[in-house]
Every structure is written in structure tokens, then in C-alpha cells.
Amino acid sequence: MRPCVYLCAALLIITSAAAWSAPTYSWELTASFADLSRQPSSNDVIQGKNVTNGGAVIESGGFHWAFPDQADAKYLTDGIYGANVHSVLHDYAFPSLKIRYEFDPTPVWEILSFGGNPDKNGRVFQNVDVEVKVAGDWFEIIHEATTGPYYVHNGGRWEASLIRIYDDSGGMLLDGLPIEGVRLTYWSPDNTQDWFLPRTEPNAICASIIKEIDVVVPEPATVIGLLIGVGGVLARRRNK
Numbered sequence: 001m002r003p004c005v006y007l008c009a010a011l012l013i014i015t016s017a018a019a020w021s022a023p024t025y026s027w028e029l030t031a032s033f034a035d036l037s038r039q040p041s042s043n044d045v046i047q048g049k050n051v052t053n054g055g056a057v058i059e060s061g062g063f064h065w066a067f068p069d070q071a072d073a074k075y076l077t078d079g080i081y082g083a084n085v086h087s088v089l090h091d092y093a094f095p096s097l098k099i100r101y102e103f104d105p106t107p108v109w110e111i112l113s114f115g116g117n118p119d120k121n122g123r124v125f126q127n128v129d130v131e132v133k134v135a136g137d138w139f140e141i142i143h144e145a146t147t148g149p150y151y152v153h154n155g156g157r158w159e160a161s162l163i164r165i166y167d168d169s170g171g172m173l174l175d176g177l178p179i180e181g182v183r184l185t186y187w188s189p190d191n192t193q194d195w196f197l198p199r200t201e202p203n204a205i206c207a208s209i210i211k212e213i214d215v216v217v218p219e220p221a222t223v224i225g226l227l228i229g230v231g232g233v234l235a236r237r238r239n240k
């Protein structure tokens with residue numbers, strides 16, 4: 001069996017086996033960055049990728065024109081929260097940022113989007129769609145992930161936000177199917193008056209501040225176990 005046939009068979013088997021599990025997301029708004037359940041990683045699979053080094057592609061929108069040093073997206077993958085203005089997405093752009101990362105195929109635990117602003121205003125909220133690339137094709141796995149309900153006023157309560165995309169089975173995203181890219185599409189959350197508005201509201205023009213995007217992968221030993229598991233399933237199928 002050629003490698004591409006193996007992959008197609010694995011896709012079919014895993015997809016059918018995972019009929020009762022699916023990608024989902026959770027959201028957090030906290031008084032400080034330290035209160036979030038996750039912290040930015042410096043060893044995830046997109047760490048250090050940016051436009052300058054060819055690891056990131058901006059497909060639409062971008063960053064606030066007042067901060068040209070943010071334009072190559074380097075502060076989204078530097079492993080830290082960074083300065084207060086790292087990184088202000090593009091106000092008055094729809095979407096405010098659409099960005100793509102590609103990498104060698106790997107199982108993925110979770111995808112994390114950290115937002116925040118010490119001014120504790122509407123730029124802390126997030127509204128994002130998430131796609132993944134599998135076997136050469138892109139699939140949207142989460143549409144309109146938000147940091148909670150709309151028409152909410154921050155009013156100095158929350159400095160930090162987190163959207164976490166994971167599998168509701170508690171295992172790997174897509175049951176460990178190798179993922180080779182992620183695309184995040186952000187929409188402005190705020191009307192400049194510190195109100196979280198849906199993307200369909202024409203006044204939602206004030207963009208999020210996104211501190212980091214992490215694509216968290218399992219330890220190498222776990223990857224080997226997953227591959228053995230996929231191989232075992234294929235072997236059993238062939239023996240039938």
C-alpha cells in the first residue's frame with residue numbers, strides 16, 4: 001500500500017471512530033494574565049514563525065498602523081505576553097487579521113489564543129474562526145469562538161483572555177490525526193465604547209490585542225504511541 005493510501009485509510013478510520021468526539025472551545029476572561037489556566041508557550045510548533053522568516057502568511061487585515069514593528073507578526077509567536085501593545089490587530093479591517101501557519105504534520109493537543117490589555121477595555125475580547133490543514137486540505141473546526149456572550153462591558157474588570165480549542169473527548173484534536181497547518185481569522189470585538197459586539201455589527205471596528213498564538217503538540221514519546229496506534233488499526237483492518 002502506498003503512503004497516500006495509508007493516509008486516506010487512516011483518515012477514514014479515525015473519522016469514523018471519532019464520530020462522537022469533536023473539536024470544541026473554552027473561553028476565559030481574568031483580572032490578570034497570571035490568572036489564566038494556560039500561559040504562553042515557547043516550545044509549541046509555531047514558535048518563532050513570522051512573515052519575515054516565511055513561517056506565517058497574512059491573508060487579510062494585519063496590525064495597527066501605529067506600530068510598524070508588529071507588521072511581520074513576530075510578537076504572536078515569541079513565547080511571551082510582551083509589551084502592552086503587542087499586538088494590536090488592524091482596526092477598521094474585516095476581518096482584523098487572517099493569518100496562516102504551516103508546519104510538518106503532527107498530532108495537536110490544543111490551539112491557544114491569548115488576548116489582553118492592561119487598560120482592561122474592549123480590546124481584551126476575542127472573536128475568531130479556526131481552520132486546520134489535514135492531508136492538503138483546509139477544514140474549519142471552530143466558527144465564531146468568542147470570549148463569552150456579546151453586549152458585555154469590560155469596564156476595568158479583565159486584563160486577560162484566552163480561547164482554547166481542544167477535543168471534547170479529552171484527547172488530541174481530531175483523535176491525533178496529523179495536522180499540518182492552522183489558520184486563525186479574527187474579527188474586531190469592540191465599538192470603541194468598551195462593548196463586546198458581534199462581528200455583524202458595523203460598529204465593531206476596534207480590534208483585539210492578541211498576545212500569543214500557540215499550537216500545542218504532544219511530547220515525542222506520545223506521538224510514537226499515536227502512530228503505533230494508527231498502524232495497529234490499519235493492520236487489523238488489512239487482516240479482516
Ligand SMILES: [Ca+2]
Nearest residue numbers: 041042047079
Ligand atoms: Ca509560542
Ligand SMILES: [Ca+2]
Nearest residue numbers: 075080211212
Ligand atoms: Ca507574544
